[in-house]
Amino acid sequence: MNHRMESLVDWLLGDDPRQRVRAARCGLACGLMLYSAAGMTYLVLMGMAPPWPVAALVVVGLGGMAGFYAAIRSGANLRCADPSLTVPQMAFALAIGAVAYMLAGRGRGAVFPIMMVILMFGLYSLTPRQVRRLSLLALLLFGSAMALMVQLSPAIYRPEVEFAHFLVIAIMLPAVSMLAGQLSRLRDRLRSQKAELQDALARIQELAHRDELTGLANRRHMAALIEAERERCERLGGRLCLAVLDIDRFKRINDTHGHPTGDRVLGAFAKEAQAALRSTDVLARWGGEEFMLLMPDTPITAARLSVERLRTRVEAMRIEHGAGRDNAPLAFTLSAGVVELQRGERPVEAIARADRALYQAKQQGRNKVVSG
Known part of the structure; x- marks a missing residue:
């Protein structure tokens, strides 16, 4: 049983260690998209979201994430400047989230936590500049979605409520960017300490085998x-x-x-x-x-x-x-x-x-x- 499970994991993630990590992260993102699709389906069943637009959004969302996974699993991502494809995945997920906000109607409040999870997804791997750009993209996408729905469906997307939602996003996103900066500095410090430790260990190993004065074996x-x-x-x-x-x-x-x-x-x-x-x-x-x-x-x-x-x-x-x-x-x-x-x-x-x-x-x- 364990052998079968290991074989399945190897088939899903591949053999290369770095590609396995990228495929695993993409798989996690696919799982988040699947969870979001289930949430939108629930809103359809409750009569709060239109069935066919939601179905189309689900197909696009899951299909897009499957495409990212296929690119990583096939090795096509290695031709990209960022082989992890983290920024494209997050930008795509934010765009899907903005459309979901427009379709969710009275259940649109559930989209905000998912948006924050998407942004948190890149905190440990992206630079502060990348996080700031993605936060600005999220602000533009959701701000545009709110403004559009205020015009199209003011009974549900009331202007004062949407303005309050926009303020919440405008406050939360800078906080995410600040946290990204702190994590980046911590990551750099840990990377520097790791490099120093590796140099020290290499030096100790060298001293264990070499005479310091002559450079010969001891x-x-x-x-x-x-x-x-x-x-x-x-x-x-x-x-x-x-x-x-x-x-x-x-x-x-x-x-x-x-x-x-x-x-x-x-x-x-x-x-x-x-x-x-x-x-x-x-x-x-x-x-x-x-x-x-x-x-x-x-x-x-x-x-x-x-x-x-x-x-x-x-x-x-x-x-x-x-x-x-x-x-x-x-x-x-x-x-x-x-x-x-x-x-x-x-x-x-x-x-x-x-x-x-x-x-x-x-x-x-x-x-x-x-x-x-």
Whole structure:
């Protein structure tokens, strides 16, 4: 039963989420028009409204709303500037309401609430200017209907009564416009807050995966990537290499030239490394001046050559760190330990081997690449 109901809803509203919302709103408007048609039929049965003009109005009203629904359901509305067709639907409904007022006779008071419902229908989606224009249209349509019926049927549409009705409309419609303005400002504020929240969440997510100084993956994200790549290699039989990279004598750089210079060194190294490595390799800031390099589908020989090329490029780098005559461009070097992850070996064990290889590189005088 539930499946049948879902299938029926999908058939009525379609699959596209935005079109479903538009079709649902149009369906609600169709329901309001059907309710109005039932009210006019009741007035006919009570002898207060002429049968054939009311029948014609019902056909035009329901047919027009069915046309709007068909335009939305078929996708023809997407060629319009306003795909929701809210303004045309409301203008059409107001015109039908004005004619209904002329036909309702002594029961015409029931038309006013429907007119207000029509205007309220667009408060949450239209701009204040659009609501003001529709309110002015309603005032002109109903004012014209009242003036015409005062001339055609003064016994029922008495001038003093119609003038009072017109004053009521003239008071209510500006109130609707003011409410539309307040809702529009509230909508804009909520939209701005939502955008700010989305930006903040994106920033938090970025910080959760990226090192803020270098823009590289951070330690937590890299650990997850290593584990995922290890599982892939275990499943498909690939080869995976890891390298621990360390900038030599980085503490001396900070102590001698200051932490801002040290930060520039880290940033420059990250940029140079990303330019030198393959697109499939992943470099992360592992901590302080230490970096972790993930090289998928790479045997140990190729991995060592790749890191050796990076070491050579780093050795040739120079960092500007001051404006004085004695502040020559700063040079620095890199030491690295490279290992290939063995089948059944945990990442933490492979990283420990890479750390030991890095220690050997330091012991051999730095600016070295050692495989473990």
